[in-house]
Amino acid sequence: MTIMTKPETQASLQTLPGDDVRQIMWRYADRFDIQMVVQSSRSVARGIVAQLVAEGARNTHDWTEAKNRMFPAFDQSGITAAGLDPEYGGFLTGPRNLALSLVAFELAWVDAGAATTSLVNNLALGPIVERGTTEQKARYMSACIPPQPGETRQPWRGAFALTEPIPYVGVDTGVLGGKVRVAKWTEGAEPMLQVEKRGRFITNMAVANFVTAAVESDDPRLKGTCMVILEESDPGIFDRGAPTHKLVHQLSSTHDPIFNLTVPASRIIGGYTVQNGVIVPNYSHGDIIEAVFARTRVTVGLMTSAKLLSAVEPVVRYQRGRFRGGAGLAPGSPRYDLGLQQKEDALHRLVDIWASGEAGSSLGFETARLFDAWEPYVRRKEALFAEQGITGARAQMRALRQPRAEALEYLALLGQPPAQRNEVRFAELDANPLVHYVVQESLANVLCPACKLWNTGHGTNMLREAVSLMGGYGITEDCPGFLGQKWMDAQLEATYEGPESVQRRQLSVTMTDDLFLAQYRQWITDMRHIGALRPATGACALATAMELWLWTFMHLRDAKDADGKALYQSQRHGVTFPLADALCWLLATRCQILDVLELAAKGPASPNLAGGGLEGFVNFFTDLCHVHTARAAGEVGRICAELVYGYDRHPAWECDLRGNCTTAILADALDQAMPGYSMIAEALSREFTDQPLPPDKAGPCVCMRATEAFSRRRTKLDGCLTGARLAKDRAAQALTQVMIPEALDYPA
């Protein structure tokens, strides 16, 4: 066998990636509608939004006239209408998750608060879009559509009010303080409801004309919880409350409002039935918010990733120009041309930032596309269940048992070569929309929280790195690219729409789904295959890390701690949450690799890329994948090792030493992976027998027999990191040569 090594000189990055590259990687090269929305969002972001930030509009908590100018800009540029159905004046046909994610991405490239403001209408309308009655959809979506030529109407803005003052709704959305009662119910007429709700941290409240609010019944004539629509002109109190003194996202308005309003029962989102004299809402507030957040959280995750990628250009420019103008420093000298880029650490850190931004974006856009693909199946499922009269969460779950079993069979067949599988059965399963529904649901249930959690959480940490690369400048208002603000803002992205703990909680349940795990196993096989064809991506290392995670998960599911308590259980956040974190690293890196493969496959058909540059982009992004795989592998190895070993009690010298020491057999086995290991082990054991009490450093050693399979995998994973640092060096070198524009295309 010969080992092929890639030459170290290869085409590399010449310019920063432009639209040609991104359209392929993020799969909208054939969607002109989306490309246009991207361009128009970009012009708003780098136009009025950037001007506002540069002028210091963020320096007040109040919603000012200047900030309010963003709304007409959103309306004129199609951003507002992008979230609305075509039948009510929108222009994007079909699912819109990818399009809206790109809008958020473009706006957050400059300011995530502006992105929030542009999207909050979608959040407010979300409950209505997802579960509203036809009349509700028509009324509120039409009201939100920007005026057409000749119209003088002001479009409506909305707010979404779930969170309440302490001690009510926060992370735990079930603890509702907001109440709804029957105010008046005359025979044959629509019941009137009294809604009392106090909100905390409610976005868009300075301008909202309507609010979708979560409330709980405080009346025996109304059952459970629901969401209701409140309008500013409803009789009673519609108090917008004081602005929140927040340190972040100052281009969005946040207030603590108070509502006490009388509204007709037709405002219950999704409608209601009357059963035995009791109003029974068709949807609880829980049913609704999950459906809404599932989509909107992805866009939030992408905001943070956009900011990471937006940091690359200003950091490169700052580093290169750092010493220019110094006495006696001539153009053409390395210090003049490269500045801080002469320092390896500065380059390596920027490579890490870029790699994280790529991985987060890849994960986010993959999730958005998944929701787009899933949506038609959701509609089909709803229609089928409506036909069959299957209502209520329990009944639906029962009805999906059979499709879930079939889906497992389908996935097994999908993994086999067509020539070897039962094609008739495969075609039959493939034609069943419910099979696709449950397969994609299992993915969405994992990818969405993973994207929200990892992109924002890890993204915030990496934004801090970006800020630090700009030195003192980074933490001033004058920092080009507004990096300081972007860092701080990211903490909110990690918090609102469900903070990290909520995402971890969700993941710790959804990642155990057999349907997800079946797909995950197939991904390991796929990564091995990719690793064979394109070893430079680090796909093989990723596959090994994925195996390690899977082994650890399976082990923890059955294992007990030193006191005999089960490890993988919902209250045991110390086990489930870190494992969820580790999974996110793997998912993000996998998506990153797949996007680079897409670029390599489709790039040659793009004349702009094929004319030069494609190979450099592919090589550079491949190196970023390798860098990121190594980082992910490190995180997964660390987390898994801690969980696998950390719940066994460490042996003490009181017990039988030899039983607790590394056995000779294991030492020999490990010697193959770590030459010299057995000698050390032997030396140590000799020391033990010679002395009455062993030296401090010598143990007692832990017996690893039970986890030998883990050690083997982990050791293999370490070896899989081969080449990762060479990739980092190459990527760092590319950063010194890439051509950047002369100035940022937005004011600073």
Next chain:
Amino acid sequence: MADPFHIVVCGSLVPDPLQTLEPVAGAQGPGLKNETMLPAVLDPWAGHALFEAANLAKQVAGSQVWLVTLGPKAKLQQLMMTIAQKVPFQLVVLDGTASGFADAHEVATALATAIQGIPGLDRNRLLLFGGCASASRDSGVTLQLVGEQLGIRDQFLGVDELGIEPDGALHILERVEGGQYQVSRCVAPPAVLAWATGSLPEPHNNPQVGMMNMRTIMPQLQKAKPVTVGCAGIQYDTVKLPSQRRDTRVVRDVPAADIAREIVDWLKA
């Protein structure tokens, strides 16, 4: 009210001016480093012309606007994702180089031929619009040459304002030296109007306009014919940036008067 106009705007793309532009010698003659990968924008002068054309078409019912463009079609397609959302127009594409090194006579011939081939174009109602100059080729002759090849004798080559008089005559303000305008009256089309800056702001992007335009633009891009214009037979001894080095500075909070003074000092120096 004036009869409808048939407005043909000539314009193509140029590299985004924020990019570092470095001349390099390529196989097909001189070009810019990484040219295919640099983001492109509509030539700003052509942009003024297009926005003025759309505005005129809006005022005079029944008027139509065509954008005739010579450029690499893949890059034009990217450009259309922005430009097509700004104003309604029909596109005529010639797939070739938009390089500033291409010979203006050859470019003019290609454009004139394409204009002659536009189905339904009423040459008696033709207003030929374009930039008085180009961000990539500042010789300022292309439009004049196209006009001549189309036999249009009324040419206005530094237009800032166009008004339509009640009898349909064109009232034209052209830039001349010293911040002055030359005022002309042109009784009727056809005429060439090469625009300086005009007075219109860049229209907002509106994807809804874009998607309507794209219905006709995409087929045009797909069937665009390759056109060879350029440097054949021309030998460039050297190509370099203008000797005045471009030093982009980003400054904040500087009063306009100070900026003006600095420019005047620079001009005098």
